[in-house]
Amino acid sequence: MSAAVESARTVLEPTARAKRLAGGLVILYALVASIPLLWIFMTGFKTPLDAIHYPPKVLFEPSLEGYVNLFTTRTRQTPEYMQSLPPPETWYDELVRKRNMVIAGPSPFGGRYVNSLIVGFGSTFLAVFLGTLAAYGFSRFKVPIKDDLLFFILSTRMMPPIAVAIPIYLMYRALGLSDTHLGLIILYTAVNISLAVWLLKGFIDEIPPEYEEAAMIDGYTRFQAFRMAVLPQAVTGIAATAIFCLIFSWNEYAFALLLTSGTAQTAPPFIPTIIGEGGLDWPAVGAGTTLFLLPIVVFTIVLRKHLLRGITFGAVRK
Amino acid sequence: MTEATNIVPSGGVAQAGRSQRARTAPAIGGKLKGLSDRSIAWLFISPTILLLLAINIFPLIWAIYLSFTNYRANKPGVPVKWIGLKNYEQILGSDDIWGYLQVTAHFVVFSIALQVLLGFGLALLINKRFKGHATWTTVILLPMMLSPAVVGYFWTYLFQPQAGIFNYIVGFIAGIAPDSFTMIGDANLSPWAIVLVDTWMWTPYVMLICLAGLRSIPDYIYEAAEIDRASQWRQFWHITVPMVLPFLMLAVLFRAIENFKMFDMVVDLTSGGPGSATELASINLKREAFENWRTGYSSAFAIILFVTVFGAANIYVKILNKVKQR
Numbered sequence: 278m279s280a281a282v283e284s285a286r287t288v289l290e291p292t293a294r295a296k297r298l299a300g301g302l303v304i305l306y307a308l309v310a311s312i313p314l315l316w317i318f319m320t321g322f323k324t325p326l327d328a329i330h331y332p333p334k335v336l337f338e339p340s341l342e343g344y345v346n347l348f349t350t351r352t353r354q355t356p357e358y359m360q361s362l363p364p365p366e367t368w369y370d371e372l373v374r375k376r377n378m379v380i381a382g383p384s385p386f387g388g389r390y391v392n393s394l395i396v397g398f399g400s401t402f403l404a405v406f407l408g409t410l411a412a413y414g415f416s417r418f419k420v421p422i423k424d425d426l427l428f429f430i431l432s433t434r435m436m437p438p439i440a441v442a443i444p445i446y447l448m449y450r451a452l453g454l455s456d457t458h459l460g461l462i463i464l465y466t467a468v469n470i471s472l473a474v475w476l477l478k479g480f481i482d483e484i485p486p487e488y489e490e491a492a493m494i495d496g497y498t499r500f501q502a503f504r505m506a507v508l509p510q511a512v513t514g515i516a517a518t519a520i521f522c523l524i525f526s527w528n529e530y531a532f533a534l535l536l537t538s539g540t541a542q543t544a545p546p547f548i549p550t551i552i553g554e555g556g557l558d559w560p561a562v563g564a565g566t567t568l569f570l571l572p573i574v575v576f577t578i579v580l581r582k583h584l585l586r587g588i589t590f591g592a593v594r595k
Numbered sequence: 596m597t598e599a600t601n602i603v604p605s606g607g608v609a610q611a612g613r614s615q616r617a618r619t620a621p622a623i624g625g626k627l628k629g630l631s632d633r634s635i636a637w638l639f640i641s642p643t644i645l646l647l648l649a650i651n652i653f654p655l656i657w658a659i660y661l662s663f664t665n666y667r668a669n670k671p672g673v674p675v676k677w678i679g680l681k682n683y684e685q686i687l688g689s690d691d692i693w694g695y696l697q698v699t700a701h702f703v704v705f706s707i708a709l710q711v712l713l714g715f716g717l718a719l720l721i722n723k724r725f726k727g728h729a730t731w732t733t734v735i736l737l738p739m740m741l742s743p744a745v746v747g748y749f750w751t752y753l754f755q756p757q758a759g760i761f762n763y764i765v766g767f768i769a770g771i772a773p774d775s776f777t778m779i780g781d782a783n784l785s786p787w788a789i790v791l792v793d794t795w796m797w798t799p800y801v802m803l804i805c806l807a808g809l810r811s812i813p814d815y816i817y818e819a820a821e822i823d824r825a826s827q828w829r830q831f832w833h834i835t836v837p838m839v840l841p842f843l844m845l846a847v848l849f850r851a852i853e854n855f856k857m858f859d860m861v862v863d864l865t866s867g868g869p870g871s872a873t874e875l876a877s878i879n880l881k882r883e884a885f886e887n888w889r890t891g892y893s894s895a896f897a898i899i900l901f902v903t904v905f906g907a908a909n910i911y912v913k914i915l916n917k918v919k920q921r
Contacts, residue, residue: 291723291724295723296723296724296725296726297725299719299720299721299723299725300720300723300725300726300727300728300731302720303717303720303721303725303728303731303735304731306713306717306735307731307734307735310734310735310738310795310798311734311737312760312764313738313746313749313750313753313795314737314738316753316760317746317749320752328758329757329758330758331757331758331773331774332763332773333758333759333760333763407642407643407646408643410638410639410640410642410643411639411640411642411643411644413639414635414636414637414638414639414640415640417636418632418633418635418636419636420636420640426640426644429644429647430643430644430647432905433647433651434852435852435901435904435905435908436651436655436856436901436904437855437856437858437876437877437880437897437900437901437904438856438858438877439858439877439880439881439884439897440658440880440897440898440900440901441650441651441654441655441658442881442884442885443654443658443661443668443884443890443893443894443897444653444654444655444657444658444661444894445650445654446668446885447657447668447890448653448654448657450668463646463650464650466646467646467647467649467650467651470643470646470647471647474643498630499630499632499635500630500635524740527742528741528742528743528744528745530742530743530744530745530858530859530863531858531859531881535881535885544745545742545744545745545859546744548744548745548748549744549745549748549863557752559752562748562749562752563749566745566746566748566749569742569745570741570742570745570746573740573741573742574737574740576740577733577736577737577740578733581732581733581736584736584803585803585804585807588739588800588803588804588849589804589845589846589849592845593804593807593842593845
């Protein structure tokens with residue numbers, strides 16, 4: 278073979294044909310795996326009839342009915358009543374009236390979405406705040422039984438959520454934290470903090486301690502040195518950690534299902550309860566799912582460089 | 596550069612070596628000004644530990660206590676009776692519970708096997724660095740970041756015999772009528788439906804970790820093998836596989852823990868049905884705890900599950916560390 282006379286670099290470089298083949302297979306997988314997500318997106322713009330059409334419709338006339346149904350509750354009216362109404366004022370009124378219905382009011386979806394935002398950002402802020410402090414403590418100081426403490430923090434992630442949920446449910450009932458934002462924020466903070474500590478410790482370990490030492494020689498206290506020398510350098514790590522915490526809180530289902538029912542309910546337990554008239558309103562579900570997944574898609578693209586670290590609790594770095 | 600640090604070494608924990616860099620800090624430390632390093636360390640760490648004690652350890656101890664009682668959370672007025680190990684005896688002697696554990700094992704084993712095969716395969720292909728590989732990698736990664744409950748629920752629509760796109764495509768390829776099979780209504784198919792959706796969601800996870808493993812192999816090892824005229828096949832089995840193995844095992848550990856605890860995706864996809872064909876341990880636990888309100892009994896079940904995960908994970912990590920040391 279002529280490979281022997283070529284340089285070692287080219288021996289390792291895959292041939293153009295191998296690359297094309299690999300690329301083709303990967304793209305094929307990516308396209309097939311994207312079908313469910315594309316389908317969710319498309320279903321949001323179908324009419325309820327198109328959504329249950331057989332065979333499934335790939336080409337269809339887009340409609341905003343799913344989105345209107347997602348955000349409103351509607352009542353069916355008699356044709357006589359419909360005739361007596363003044364002409365519709367808005368495009369969504371018009372859309373609903375085509376189905377012999379009138380809008381009765383907003384649906385709970387908007388509120389559930391806002392709950393997801395409150396709980397998500399609240400718990401992320403707390404987890405990252407406490408996690409940064411603890412990670413710095415573990416990274417820079419001699420802490421007795423440090424390894425055991427770190428393992429303890431990690432092991433809290435091994436509990437099945439339902440197992441924790443039983444006593445938490447009783448505890449929250451006794452403390453009046455059931456179905457409150459605060460209750461869910463505290464719980465998600467506790468779950469996220471293990472990830473936050475492990476990830477941030479990795480990021481802070483990578484910042485040379487000489488910076489703080491220099492600051493302290495200049496007369497700053499340890500605390501000032503932490504704030505002025507370490508935090509600015511850890512910003513990327515803190516941001517990446519925050520996004521991971523936010524994604525967990527945003528996606529969490531089991532605790533939200535068991536501990537909230539109304540006022541503090543987040544979007545994940547709500548979306549499967551969307552039903553329309555005479556069956557499931559798949560366009561509304563598709564619309565809700567699309568709006569719910571969209572922020573995460575954006576975050577995934579933003580995060581892609583740190584993804585590996587985040588999903589392995591900092592065990593694999595890149 | 597890519598590196599895998601010890602995640603949970605035998606007997607304790609991890610990354611101890613890295614923090615050694617900090618050794619000089621306390622010597623210079625701010626002992627004269629402000630708080631001593633020791634008090635700062637505890638000031639920084641204790642809120643986290645206290646929160647975890649309050650939200651994880653206290654409930655765990657409470658659950659252990661409840662597991663020895665006949666307490667029912669929907670009847671707070673009824674006096675709580677200590678019944679010793681009765682709940683545990685009942686669970687371990689129940690054929691139903693062993694059935695649910697078998698369903699769980701089927702789910703864990705097959706979903707992870709598929710994810711390892713597909714994930715490792717994709718990682719090998721992506722590592723060929725074809726044009727545009729970074730963009731396509733991001734596209735492949737998307738499913739694993741999404742809410743399992745919400746996406747799981749949407750799959751019930753994709754699996755519909757009539758309007759579902761899944762049945763339509765599979766029917767088209769296999770040349771059978773799309774409505775001749777139902778993935779989630781058939782006790783034989785539904786265990787595979789949850790394996791399929793889980794594989795779709797989490798193959799990217801295994802892929803990403805394998806890719807890190809592949810990229811950690813230095814070029815010179817392959818160059819040396821090339822000089823020794825080792826065949827591609829031998830290079831794959833004697834260099835690639837052993838070098839990626841610790842990474843792959845780490846991915847399997849994380850996936851196994853997660854899938855053993857699996858609740859959200861499956862409960863919205865099949866809610867354990869039909870019958871108990873997909874009744875995973877976690878789903879049954881939720882049923883007993885929050886539908887049948889057998890709080891004491893389900894606490895015992897929860898403790899058994901937790902001890903199982905914890906014990907298995909510890910043994911596995913010991914093996915993982917041996918593999919890494921080789």
